[in-house]
Amino acid sequence: xxxxxxxxxxxxxxxxxxxxxxxxxxxxxxxxxxxxxxxxxxxxxxxxxxxxxxxxxxxxxxxxxxxxxxxxxxxxxxxxxxxxxxxxxxxxxxxxxxxxxxxxxxxxxxxxxxxxxxxxxxxxxxxxxxxxxxxxxxxxxxxxxxxxxxxxxxxxxxxxxxxxxxxxxxxxxxxxxxxxxxxxxxxxxxxxxxxxxxxxxxxxxxxxxxxxxxxxxxxxxxxxxxxxxxxxxxxxxxxxxxxxxxxxxxxxxxxxxxxxxxxxxxxxxxxxxxxxxxxxxxxxxxxxxxxxxxxxxxxxxxxxxxxxxxxxxxxxxx
Numbered sequence: 001x002x003x004x005x006x007x008x009x010x011x012x013x014x015x016x017x018x019x020x021x022x023x024x025x026x027x028x029x030x031x032x033x034x035x036x037x038x039x040x041x042x043x044x045x046x047x048x049x050x051x052x053x054x055x056x057x058x059x060x061x062x063x064x065x066x067x068x069x070x071x072x073x074x075x076x077x078x079x080x081x082x083x084x085x086x087x088x089x090x091x092x093x094x095x096x097x098x099x100x101x102x103x104x105x106x107x108x109x110x111x112x113x114x115x116x117x118x119x120x121x122x123x124x125x126x127x128x129x130x131x132x133x134x135x136x137x138x139x140x141x142x143x144x145x146x147x148x149x150x151x152x153x154x155x156x157x158x159x160x161x162x163x164x165x166x167x168x169x170x171x172x173x174x175x176x177x178x179x180x181x182x183x184x185x186x187x188x189x190x191x192x193x194x195x196x197x198x199x200x201x202x203x204x205x206x207x208x209x210x211x212x213x214x215x216x217x218x219x220x221x222x223x224x225x226x227x228x229x230x231x232x233x234x235x236x237x238x239x240x241x242x243x244x245x246x247x248x249x250x251x252x253x254x255x256x257x258x259x260x261x262x263x264x265x266x267x268x269x270x271x272x273x274x275x276x277x278x279x280x281x282x283x284x285x286x287x288x289x290x291x292x293x294x295x296x297x298x299x300x301x302x303x304x305x306x307x308x309x310x311x312x313x314x315x316x317x318x
Contacts, residue, residue: 007175009039010069012093013059014085014112016052016078020161021106025073028168028184035184036176040065044089052078063092071171072096076107076161081133084115094118097154104156104171106164113155114138123150124157165190178270214238214249221261225268226288229261265289266302273311280307 009029013022022041029037042061043049049057066072072093084090094116097103105113110126111134113119120140125131131145144150149158149167158167165188173181217238221229234257235245249257265287272283284295292307299307 007037008068008070009037009073010061010065010071011039011041011073011075012066012089012112013041013043013049013051013057013075014077014089014109015050017049017057018052018076018078018107018161019055021075021077021109021164022051022057024106024161024164025075025104025168028165028172028188029071035180040068042066044086063088066092066096066101067099069096069101071102071104074103074105074109074112075164076105076109076127077112080108080111081130081137085112090115100154102154102156102171104158104167106158106167107160110134110157111137113157114141118155119152119157122152122155124152124155125150125159126157127160177274178267179274182271214245214252218253218260222264225261225265226286229288231257234261262298263302266299269295269299269307270303270310273307283307 007029009025011022011025026039026041029035029039040061041057041059042063042065043057043059044063046060046062047058049059051057074093089112093103093112097116097118103113103116103118105124105126107127108130110119110124111130114124114134114137119138121142123142123144124134125144125147126134128145131143134141135143147159148163149156149170151170156167156171158164169181169185169190172184217234220237221234231242231246234249235242238245240248246257249255249260253260255263268287269283269289272278272286276283278286280292280295284290284292287295289295289298296306299305299310303310
């Protein structure tokens with residue numbers, strides 16, 4: 001297979017930038033042999049940028065990096081609901097988008113994208129604490145407070161800091177495929193299935209700190225996707241009634257148990273389509289969907305493409 005093209009990534013550090021928000025895209029996309037990305041961290045001007053939470057950043061690049069980049073990440077920053085970023089920053093973001101770059105906001109970085117007007121008429125999200133402020137300050141945006149991230153094609157937004165990982169893995173999945181995103185998730189020790197598409201939901205308010213009670217059950221299921229996995233089987237493994245398991249599973253993941261199992265099976269099918277020459281019928285059996293017709297049905301419904309179309313996307317140039 002021919003080498004993947006190099007993607008240029010700029011991480012824009014604004015005054016009051018949140019450390020984790022800055023670090024996530026910088027670490028996920030940092031230049032390495034296994035990742036065809038080059039990263040530049042920039043600010044309104046080169047030099048020291050005062051960050052949030054007691055940290056500051058020395059950035060080597062100015063806003064010229066936005067004219068260079070294919071993807072621009074805007075990390076969250078302090079008090080975004082009070083003032084827009086400097087006009088030069090807003091103009092540089094607008095110019096980058098007009099040139100064809102994707103703009104991706106982590107957490108309250110959505111306010112910087114909103115200042116450009118590029119989110120008007122589109123869905124977007126931000127940290128749950130700021131969703132009402134974003135909607136009030138920019139009423140033309142369709143703010144969705146129930147999602148981990150929103151992909152509107154050329155503009156993407158995500159919720160609080162950890163969901164920046166989901167957004168980055170989603171972008172990796174689109175650029176390089178499931179195998180690459182899963183490799184990055186393992187390197188980050190992050191869940192590869194939290195994002196997985198456009199409808200990843202979280203509770204409307206901060207959940208009670210009951211932890212991920214069914215994490216071990218999900219890990220158990222991921223190792224047995226080829227086997228029958230009914231609600232009763234999963235509930236029995238978790239040691240609770242099916243009704244309790246179903247209710248608490250939705251609270252914890254945003255999916256019903258069977259929706260989650262189906263998405264896990266489709267993700268595994270995607271990886272097998274990318275990395276093996278197994279037939280669609282064989283892959284359907286491998287992931288627990290029985291027949292090729294059943295795999296094609298659910299693959300088309302969830303991803304909008306057939307397995308054969310998807311495989312061709314990752315075999316071009318062979």
